[in-house]
Amino acid sequence: MSMSRGNSPETERRAPLTRERVLRTAVELADEAGAASVTMRRLAEQLGVEPMSLYYHLPNKEAILDGIVDLVFREVEESAGAFDDGGGSNESGAPSETPDVDATWKASLRARILAARRVMLRHPWVPALLESRSGLGLAQARYVDTVVGTLRSGGLPYDLIHHAMHALGSRMFGFSQELGDDAGAGDASDSDAFAQMAEQVPNLAAMLAVVAHDDPDSTLGWCDDQFEFEFGLDLILDGLERQHARTA
């Protein structure tokens, strides 16, 4: 309520330009028009400001891209507020039988990843952007940290956890390939091109014929992405569990 800083009604209407506000607007822009539309000039326009003003709050476009990825991972953290931290900080590195192993590690990791997926589905441009980025941002690192913590609470040794991170790959963040675009379709979108392709790829064509048999429109784009995601995720989680059981 203090009016010490000269807040005219005008400056109150237009929120001041801020790193935070720039990034939030960039996320909105990406959500509405795709990552390619996040351009310094269009972002500035959206903010009612000149392009060069952005450079006062962020060093360059890379920082903006890093920033919006981090913003999404903060959203992931919020969405997972209900989960416990699972951070049993076992200082000694010895893989002795810890008494307090959490038998539900697999279910809770699974739930957390599926929660992350729900956020990613709201921002389908994140996967492609994330692949192009090298280096974890802070929020993403914290997310990875909770995954490690969950696996550790299940009693898995750190080297198996390390392999698990690699085996999960981007699945850890809730996506595989086909989030944004229609993977599996492609040049063969129209059925003519596909029929012509079919004789060159008989095995693939046979598989598609069998799998799509209960879906009326035979054109592709028929995969149940959610089912496939969970299938692949469970394959990996079950495999990890088995590896752990074999050496425990």
Place this chain on the structure above:
Amino acid sequence: MSMSRGNSPETERRAPLTRERVLRTAVELADEAGAASVTMRRLAEQLGVEPMSLYYHLPNKEAILDGIVDLVFREVEESAGAFDDGGGSNESGAPSETPDVDATWKASLRARILAARRVMLRHPWVPALLESRSGLGLAQARYVDTVVGTLRSGGLPYDLIHHAMHALGSRMFGFSQELGDDAGAGDASDSDAFAQMAEQVPNLAAMLAVVAHDDPDSTLGWCDDQFEFEFGLDLILDGLERQHARTA
């Protein structure tokens, strides 16, 4: 040897501009300087030609990117020339006990994928480019086709094969995430930033400390990518084998 078309020594020295030659040069350019350097203007320069000449042989830049991906997959096909086709075309879709199941499907699929990986390692820009592309090219589709054929020859039903394709994801093509860049490193490249980050991500830091303990330089970038790739691949292949055995 015929000189019917006016081949002066000059035109023989400079090979004629061709779709093929444009794409091969584009691959070389990407190999040497990264995918970002494949630009119509720089590509033309490399070919000793004006930028607009490229548009006579290819419709636009997208076609060039699709083209170089396809070129790499043709390289994958060549590298796998020693493999058999495994194309047992079992017309009836019934999953009855086929007498001619190939018990070595897992090993041969594994070998083919690792062969593809060796090609991808020569062209580290392919993964990122492939993710951004929607739709299989012909050579890539043929590659997928042989993967389907191999799984089918092992007796797996088509719907399990379909799940397998999704579960494998880009691993089918021989890469996971960390081909080009140093995944796992990042903002924490310098040890100062990492130490500061460590207290925010205790579980992650603990894992890294344990896993890196036998690697002298504690900075990241220490993962044995080949080992991790094979670990994840085997996890999936073993899981698929088990799923198949359970329903066979």
Place this chain on the structure above:
DNA sequence: ACCTGAACACCGTTCAAGT
């Protein structure tokens, strides 16, 4: 401290023209 204007070095691409 915060924002702007003009300018630079790039992009992909169209279109009319050259040979």
Place this chain on the structure above:
DNA sequence: ACCTGAACACCGTTCAAGT
């Protein structure tokens, strides 16, 4: 048939300047 030149509508970014 094959290649070119000029031009257009975009980029990200630097740098000196405004308030």
